[in-house]
Amino acid sequence: MAEHKDYYALEMKIDQMIDELQGLCSQNGLSNTAAEEVVVTSVFLYKFLSDKYMHNIEKFAEEIGESVDEVLANENDELDAFYDAYPTDVVFHSTDTIQALINKSGQPGFAAMFDDTLERISNYQENDKFKVSTAGGEKEPLFTRITENIIDKSKRDAFAVAIFGIISESKFDFSDAFGGNFDFYSTIFEYLIKNYNVASGTYAEYFTPQSVSSIISKILVGMSQVDDNKLYDVLDCAAGSGSLVLHLANELGHGKFGNRARVYAQDVSTKSTRFLRLNMMLNGLTESLDNIVQGDSLTSPSQYNVNHDPSSGYKKFDYITINPPFKMDFSATRDEIESNWQDTDRFFAGVPKIPKKKKESMAIYLLFIQNVLWALKDNGRAAIVCPTGFLTAQSRIEKKIRQRLIDENWLKGVVSMPSNIFANTGTNVSVLFIDKTKGDDDKVILIDASKLGEKRKEGKNQRTVLRDNEINQIIDTFINQKAEDDFSVLVSTKDIKKKNYSFSAGQYFEVKIEYVEMTEDEFNQKLSGYVSDISRLWNEGHQMEAEIKKDLGGLIYERK
Structure with a gap:
């Protein structure tokens, strides 16, 4: 929950709005459909942007000493100046706002008016930067015509009217939220999409737990000295x-110069890409929206082709984070991936073969790990979520990747997470931290956090949730390179080579033997006691064996 007490009340109102929108969809036959997700997230975004437009108009009017009505009435000069003052905002016109439409909600054809508004906002030339690109170069609009998801045309107007009853200013507006911090928006976003980021009935396909995301980001930034004058390319x-x-x-x-991060992102899922755009807009990263690409980053790494260094041919990145799919059937593109990149170092360890059975078990994450190493700058840093089994696997590709990380001295450390840290998989996960700037430092920190966390039930699934002090323990131990008994260990790359390139912390923990000082007489006395106990137990064992045989003999005789 948001930390500020005023944000908590606002958060509850936003959650209520989301619940009411979902209830409205359920009443109109859209529950548990793709259309419901589009309607709810689109209306949420429209409400957010409309409130932000009016909020900023009011600020601008106050700055220039005019009323809001005077600014809105001057459609050319004043509004042009307003858009110049707020270049990262979605362009609205006064006729596009909630206030303008709600006055028309009693008119016939109101649903079409609402859809026309959404379409018009999407088509403003100034809003092209908010459209998501596909790998093929097409643009996905900001909004689509949402009331047309209602099959019965006679019910569309009532549906649209009900939407405006839910998002009207009389309920609440987002104005108080615009000073909110990242944690506030992250909590709201998680609540918004929790019912929609699903696959085959399993929760959290598209969402990395906040605790894991926080650990990764704080360790990555903590590994380096951030330059206040630099803009970092993040992928x-x-x-x-x-x-x-x-x-x-x-x-x-x-x-x-503003945000230090220029974000580049790609995902094959259209739905998750829409979520990503919404998430970035909520968190004020609109200047990076041009860098979102919807498509397969293994076959068509489109974002690498923009603003790249001509000498390298492909754009490289300062930071890379990734929680890739672990296993997936990519047999349809497997040969294309191998042939298109065979003359490069991109997939140096190889591409998994297509199995005769269980194609869905193809280890696609191995391609993503290799892709990260290829896309990272020579002074870059990265964090990769992977199955914990990767840390010790002796198969050709897995071991070759680990060898590369050690032989090049790129591995900074590994954190092995508790089981069920992700609600949608029982697979144990670990995080690899890569640092290409290690130089002569050959130390690697291995952390076994598998025993941390508390179990919580979420629907039909059980999750392990890390407590705040445990999150801080992991971050502090990693950044300060601390060795703690049965939790973390510092090893050299030479030690790792001796252990067959194993990254498992448990294989390096010291086996401790408790020593107790005693005299020779005390030793002999204890030894005599142990021998006596063994003899007694041995005799008791023989006696029990004889009794069992006797009993069994009687039973056999009775059956005869």
Whole structure:
């Protein structure tokens, strides 16, 4: 929950709005459909943007000493100056706002008016930067015609009227939220999409837990000295709804020239890309929206082709975060990936073969790990979520990747997380931290956090949730390179090579033997006692064996 007490009350109102929108969809036959997600998230975004437009208009009017009505009445000069003053905002016109439409809500054809408004906002030339690009170069609009999801045309007007009853100013507006911090918006966003980021009935396909995202971002930034004058290129090429990459951007913070992070993101899912755009807009990263690409980053890494260094041919990044899919059937593109990149170092360890059975078990995460190493600058840093089994696997590709990390001295450390840290998978996960700037430092920190956390029930699933002090323990131990009994260990790359390139902390923990000083007589006395106990137990065992045989003999005789 948001920390500020005023934000808590506002958060409850926003949650209530989301619940009411979902209830309205249920009443109109859209519950548990793709249309429900589009309607709810689109109306949420429209409400947010309309309130922000009016909020900023009021600020601008006050700054120039005019009334809001005077600014809105001067459609050319005053509004042009307003748009210049707020270049990162979505362009609205006065006729596009909630206030303008709600006055028409009793008119016939109101649903079409609302859809026309959404379409008009999307088509303003100034709003092209808010459209998501596909790998093929097409643009996905900001809004679509949402009331047309209601099959019965006679019910569309009533549906639209009900929407405005839910989002009207009389309920609440977002004005008090615009000073909110990242944690506030992250909590709201998680609540908004929790019913929609699903696959095959499993929760949290597109959302990395806040605790894991926080740990990763704080460790990555803590590993380096942030330059206030620098703009950092940050990538997630399996971005989902953006939790990881936006936590990192927030942790990098603001410098002299605004946001220190310029975010690049790609995901194959159209739905998760919409979520990502919404997440970025809520968190004020609109200048990076041009860098969102919807498409397969393994076959068409589109974001690498913008503003790239001509000498390298492809754009490289200062930071990369990723929680890739672990296993997936990519047999349809497997040969294309291998042939298109065989003359490069991109997939140096190889591409998994297509199995005859269980194609859905193809280890696609191995391609993403290799892709991260390829896309990272020579002084870059990265964090990769992977199955814990990768840390010790002896298969060719897994071991070759680990060898590369150690032989190049790129591995900064590994954190092995508790089981069920993700609600949608029982697979144990670990996080690899890569640092290409280690130089002569050959130390690697391995942390076993698998025993931390508390179990919580979420629907039909059980999750492990890390407590705040445990999150801080992991971050502090990693950044300060602390060795703690049965929790963390510092090892050299030479030690790791001796252990067959194992990254598992448990294989390096010291086996402790308790020593107790005693005299020779005390030793002999204890030894005599142990021998006596063993003899007694041995005799008792023989006696029990004889009794069992006797009993069994009697039973056999009776059966005869």
